[in-house]
Amino acid sequence: MIPLRVLGLLLAGLAWQAAQAAPLYKWRDSAGRITYSSLPPPAGFKAEQLKDASQPDAEAIRQAEVRARKAQELAREMEAARRAQEAEDARRRALQPPAPIVIEKPVYVPQPIYYPPVRHPPRRHPHDRPPRDRPPHDRSR
Numbered sequence: 001m002i003p004l005r006v007l008g009l010l011l012a013g014l015a016w017q018a019a020q021a022a023p024l025y026k027w028r029d030s031a032g033r034i035t036y037s038s039l040p041p042p043a044g045f046k047a048e049q050l051k052d053a054s055q056p057d058a059e060a061i062r063q064a065e066v067r068a069r070k071a072q073e074l075a076r077e078m079e080a081a082r083r084a085q086e087a088e089d090a091r092r093r094a095l096q097p098p099a100p101i102v103i104e105k106p107v108y109v110p111q112p113i114y115y116p117p118v119r120h121p122p123r124r125h126p127h128d129r130p131p132r133d134r135p136p137h138d139r140s141r
Contacts, residue, residue, distance in 0.1 A: 036050075
């Protein structure tokens, strides 16, 4: 717990700092830019001294709270509408057939080559030969 003396000094310091706040100056420089500063402007520039902002009264606070609630309600409604639209878009995309795949450049796909089986004539042994019509050694010619 903070002792009362320390709390009193802390509150006095905060009040003194707010009371001693430097005034704000607003001026337009030679390039046309608006400058805000707690230091007075350089010589030759016309400056406007801004007043300190006063604390808002209870009515202003209530109006700000009402505006904040309305903004939050509007944000919730917009979020719900966005989600409903996204769900509808997803449903429509699911019902559509997929887009065809277009191949702009032909792709070589190797195809298997079919070689028919090779049929060799059966091998015959010399003793399996059929008999010939003429005798094997006919020298009459």
